[in-house]
Amino acid sequence: MSKPADNPTRLLLVDDHEMVRIGLRTLLGKTKTFQVVGEAGTAAAAVTEAVRLKPDVVLMDLRLPDGSGVDACREIRAACAATKVLFLTSYSEDDAVLSSVVAGASGYLLKEIGGGALVRAIESVAAGQSILDAAVTNRVLARMRDISHEDESDKGKFLSPQEKKVLSLVAEGKTNKEIAAALDLSDKTVKNYLSNIFQKLQVSRRTQAAAIFISDSAK
Numbered sequence: 001m002s003k004p005a006d007n008p009t010r011l012l013l014v015d016d017h018e019m020v021r022i023g024l025r026t027l028l029g030k031t032k033t034f035q036v037v038g039e040a041g042t043a044a045a046a047v048t049e050a051v052r053l054k055p056d057v058v059l060m061d062l063r064l065p066d067g068s069g070v071d072a073c074r075e076i077r078a079a080c081a082a083t084k085v086l087f088l089t090s091y092s093e094d095d096a097v098l099s100s101v102v103a104g105a106s107g108y109l110l111k112e113i114g115g116g117a118l119v120r121a122i123e124s125v126a127a128g129q130s131i132l133d134a135a136v137t138n139r140v141l142a143r144m145r146d147i148s149h150e151d152e153s154d155k156g157k158f159l160s161p162q163e164k165k166v167l168s169l170v171a172e173g174k175t176n177k178e179i180a181a182a183l184d185l186s187d188k189t190v191k192n193y194l195s196n197i198f199q200k201l202q203v204s205r206r207t208q209a210a211a212i213f214i215s216d217s218a219k
Helices: 018-029 043-053 069-079 094-102 115-126 134-147 150-158 161-171 176-183 187-201 206-217
Strands: 009-014 034-040 057-060 084-089 107-110
Touching: 009 018, 009 043, 009 115, 018 034, 018 115, 034 043, 043 057, 043 069, 057 069, 057 115, 069 084, 069 094, 084 094, 084 115, 094 107, 094 134, 107 115, 107 134, 161 176, 161 187, 161 206, 176 187, 187 206
Parallel strands: 009 034, 009 057, 057 084, 084 107
Antiparallel strands: none
């Protein structure tokens, strides 16, 4: 999953606490697969630097002195479609997590996460995966189930048995590689299944598809 050292994942660090940015820069700088290309301490600066630098991943706090990281995420995603946003924050409120997902974030992690786990999470997001901290995943998926409309969950009836197996593992938070191993499939086959699932459910993200699956299963 890691990028080669000659083509590192370019990171923009956003946190209003300088010591946090220094700590992240030190940790991530030890990994040759990453290159910290910029830093910002406010939401406005985050958007400006993201547009200027076009990093692969923006690692950002949720609450910033001049506004919400969610709003900044929305602006960054609108201006830089290829840039992924990964939240690293102390706030675990369900509404905050849901808002970040709706705004286009690829992940939401709590600052209690260990260094190695953070590195792996950034690599996963850079590779196109979605990441939710284990401490909030079940609650948030339950909330997404509750707010899923009935007509959305009915879309699940169009899935094949194998597609439903794949989607059930997505709902458990499994990565493509883990799904491939569990079902004895290739990574490419799993990606093809997910593409078909997203098209049938008319969604674009794993978390949205998982919410529909959970809502359908609860009936």
